[in-house]
Amino acid sequence: MEDRLIKVGITHGDINGIGYEIILKTFSDSRVAEICTPVIYGSSKIAAYHRKTLGLPPLNINNISRAEDAGINRVNIINCVHDDAKVELSKSTDIAGMAAMKALKAAVSDLKRGVIDVLLTTPVNKHTIQDKESGFTNHSEYLVEHFGNKRTPALTILIKDDLRIALATEAIPLAEVASKITKGNIVEKLEILNQSLIQDFNIVKPRIAVLSLNPHAEDGSLIGNEEKAIIIPAMEEVEKRDIMTFGPYAAEAFFGSQAYEKFDGILAMYHDQGLTPFKTLVTENGLSYTAGLPIIRTSPIHGVEYDIAGRNMASEESFRQALYAALDIFRNRKIYEEATQNPLRKQYFDKGNVDEKLDLTKDDGDETL
Numbered sequence: 001m002e003d004r005l006i007k008v009g010i011t012h013g014d015i016n017g018i019g020y021e022i023i024l025k026t027f028s029d030s031r032v033a034e035i036c037t038p039v040i041y042g043s044s045k046i047a048a049y050h051r052k053t054l055g056l057p058p059l060n061i062n063n064i065s066r067a068e069d070a071g072i073n074r075v076n077i078i079n080c081v082h083d084d085a086k087v088e089l090s091k092s093t094d095i096a097g098m099a100a101m102k103a104l105k106a107a108v109s110d111l112k113r114g115v116i117d118v119l120l121t122t123p124v125n126k127h128t129i130q131d132k133e134s135g136f137t138n139h140s141e142y143l144v145e146h147f148g149n150k151r152t153p154a155l156t157i158l159i160k161d162d163l164r165i166a167l168a169t170e171a172i173p174l175a176e177v178a179s180k181i182t183k184g185n186i187v188e189k190l191e192i193l194n195q196s197l198i199q200d201f202n203i204v205k206p207r208i209a210v211l212s213l214n215p216h217a218e219d220g221s222l223i224g225n226e227e228k229a230i231i232i233p234a235m236e237e238v239e240k241r242d243i244m245t246f247g248p249y250a251a252e253a254f255f256g257s258q259a260y261e262k263f264d265g266i267l268a269m270y271h272d273q274g275l276t277p278f279k280t281l282v283t284e285n286g287l288s289y290t291a292g293l294p295i296i297r298t299s300p301i302h303g304v305e306y307d308i309a310g311r312n313m314a315s316e317e318s319f320r321q322a323l324y325a326a327l328d329i330f331r332n333r334k335i336y337e338e339a340t341q342n343p344l345r346k347q348y349f350d351k352g353n354v355d356e357k358l359d360l361t362k363d364d365g366d367e368t369l
Contacts, residue, residue, distance in 0.1 A: 012041060123300065
């Protein structure tokens with residue numbers, strides 16, 4: 001049993017989208033606040049506005065000024081946005097972008113101080129969440145700036161149960177993808193994926209499938225040579241480091257034959273190659289996880305959804321699954337840290353003198369096997 005509930009920092013995202021709707025719907029089930037301690041970074045006034053607009057039942061929100069004061073079995077909120085921030089549902093506004101950034105900055109600050117355990121972000125509008133100080137492009141890069149290092153970038157993994165698809169390249173123009181597919185990049189991403197599968201998902205010896213960049217890779221690279229020149233050498237390199245990889249597989253045959261069911265993780269070469277089959281298979285209850293960082297951050301897989309904002313049509317399922325995943329990953333990391341912190345010391349004996357062999361049944365204070 002845990003000594004305390006895991007404290008989950010939740011950013012409210014774009015206040016003109018569906019962020020508050022999925023938050024309010026999730027915590028309308030009182031049992032959710034019994035398995036964790038939620039701390040929402042946003043505005044109680046804006047939350048109340050969304051609740052009334054959506055016609056949702058009242059939700060008792062605990063206003064706090066610090067994450068340290070979060071109440072157990074309560075939905076806590078830290079007001080980090082001015083009360084006069086105007087909500088304009090379904091619209092892209094600078095005010096909404098500033099409100100999203102203020103919430104993110106506050107949550108990241110608390111994550112650095114260790115007063116929240118994990119971070120769950122709701123969707124933002126990348127065109128409005130901008131300021132001169134942050135240079136924000138996306139959540140992953142922002143978190144790398146604060147918690148990672150440029151030599152080991154973060155890795156996006158799309159998750160639904162045992163289906164885990166990682167992206168070798170993020171959301172970039174398709175014309176730039178081939179130039180980003182390098183041996184070093186593939187090796188790096190495979191190492192991050194393998195380590196994440198071990199420590200975050202409790203998989204002892206992960207089996208990783210690698211997708212090809214070009215169509216019909218199984219035909220011997222008749223179309224393009226990136227598989228032969230880059231991807232296969234990268235796979236051979238990581239196999240020397242005891243990482244199990246298979247492929248490269250052509251994406252259409254791989255997903256069409258349901259081969260994905262045989263692997264613990266999949267590395268896709270570009271955004272749509274991973275997102276399209278994932279969203280086709282998963283529909284609305286998958287999630288996104290940012291691997292490779294010392295902190296834990298999950299998010300729903302959908303965007304701000306301006307087209308349905310304020311209409312009580314949004315599903316909270318992806319947000320709920322992102323919450324559950326953050327809790328599971330936090331626990332798995334604790335188990336991994338405990339298991340690897342003090343490994344059993346190796347036992348030696350002189351093979352030339354069998355009479356002095358180590359008696360493993362003798363209690364000498366060490367753990368027994």
